[in-house]
Amino acid sequence: MSPKTLYDKIWDEHVVHEAEDGTCLLYIDRHLVHEVTSPQAFEGLRMAGRTPRAPEKTIAVPDHNVPTDPTRVDGIKDEQSRIQVEALRANAKEFGIEMYDVDDNRQGIVHIIGPEQGWTQPGMTIVCGDSHTATHGAFGALAHGIGTSEVEHVLATQTLIQQKSKNMLVKVEGTLPPGVTAKDITLTIIGRTGTAGGTGHVIEYAGSAIRELSMEGRMTVCNMAIEGGARAGLIAPDEKTFEYVKGRPHAPKGAQWEMAVEYWKSMRSDEGAHYDKVVEIDASEITPVVTWGTSPEDVLPIDGSVPSPEDFQGGKVDAARRALEYMGLEPGTRLSDIEIDTVFIGSCTNGRIEDLREVARIMEGKKVKDGLRAMIVPGSGMVRLQAEEEGIAQKLQDAGFEWRMAGCSMCLGMNPDQLAPGERCASTSNRNFEGRQGYKGRTHLMSPAMAAAAAITGRLTDVRDLA
């Protein structure tokens, strides 16, 4: 038998039917549902008189729309948001789907709570009507975003019609320098390969620098596989993965745990497996990075300067010109001279406990610069509680951060947390598209450590200079 990649293995284990032209029906182990991309899918089911095939493999959570101020439990003021959340609640009830509601401590961003509650496990297929489903790939699960029609398809059949993607390997070997984190790895990869570099592929992240990452860090890396254009990102499970999953509410228990671990251990690429594309990156060369433009591929080391459109080729020349105008930046400006108005720490990329600990560490003995708006939005109610128990929450508030309830918040501006026109944000989220965080808002993506450094100085700052 020819050697297989991890992706090949998960794929093969889930093919229900393969047509002559290679189109496959793929079984889906877990389906995560949120309020924005599901109402039309449930409506479609009802109109066709269909019911979910496996509601016990489905969970629902409101995250995109929900406000992050504590008064939200009294009701969401924005009518359309409220209707979407109510629709999710009604649909979950009607179809017997477990829901983590707004007033539940376990509520949070769907990609944070899946792993947290033990729903996410190695070797699974996991889908959600949200592109950042790639996050769950950190567990060695094949996880990707789907559209609403596919949400309906999965609800009705627990399968998806799929064509297999190609295999891509991104190998990061070596030791990360101090001040460099998982976010810098993932942004550096996108900066190198471009936002279409992974199109048509599933990326497996490997190498010693990836192995060294915590589960939180691995989730950060896989989360942005989609920004690199890939269908999904994957990291082979290991002892760290098993340790993370063990004991969580929906993790296997007793004899099944032993069986599961044995199975999970086989979920790794075989020696000599074939990859259609290979990218190798030396971890020691990665530096803290930020984005300067309106595409996640617009990545530069913090000690660099704003580029000129002439530095690019093809369609990217006009795109860079447009991005610079939108971002209000002049070529040649040192990145570390760019002043910011706002700091956003949170999102499914960087809203986990480790991220908040890192921010607290950088902020030790320091304050948020006067006049800055700085907010921390834990990725889930459980992360929020844990940070409160560890004393981090108090420290961060003392340093000048707003301490919010869990949700997607300012990552995508669908709730009251938004940038005003022209407002410039140091953000730990995943997209810097035009208007993403608010109409005419300006986003610079970076790691939590770098966002904390920016909070202290009020400009984009090399976190290594604060040490």
Added chain:
Amino acid sequence: MEKFETLTGIAAPLPLVNVDTDMIIPKQFLKTIKRSGLGVNLFDEMRYDREGNENPDFVLNQPAYRDADILISGENFGCGSSREHAPWAIKDFGIRCVIAPSFADIFFNNCFKNGILPIALPQEQVDLLMKEAEKGQNARMTVDLENQTITTPDGTQVTFDVDPFRKRCLMEGLDDIGLTLEKGAAIDTFESGAQATRPWM
């Protein structure tokens, strides 16, 4: 789903790379629980100013392109979120075919579920079609799915590839879910097998 066989209409040029789903339909319009009515907000932030006045420079606001049926754009079209609101808005506007050098994966899939044909062509061919699309009232093209050809105003023909299964679904307007439910027995068999070997899942 509405069938797609042959489409003849005006092609609008949008020569931008990395057109993302936030550009196609900004987040504030995702708060709907319906699929319809999004066309008026297609490309909202480029198409209107803050007060809702049309930006006369934007291609779909120009007289020749107000009823465009085809859109021609740059590489990595549709990147970003999984929102099916993007193809819903495109379809609701009246565009049923998007041509670009490359597409983001989820957007590409979503198009087929909504009777929209996304066509990926080599850059040189997109450049050629983009030039033709700049002819305003004369930018009339015909997309023939059966024969997999695009015919430009001057009669030039460009051929394109399309996955056979998706082609059939588009041409016959097939309901994916209905097709899959016919394989119910295979799903049952798979589930029993998985229950035996991976009971914890």
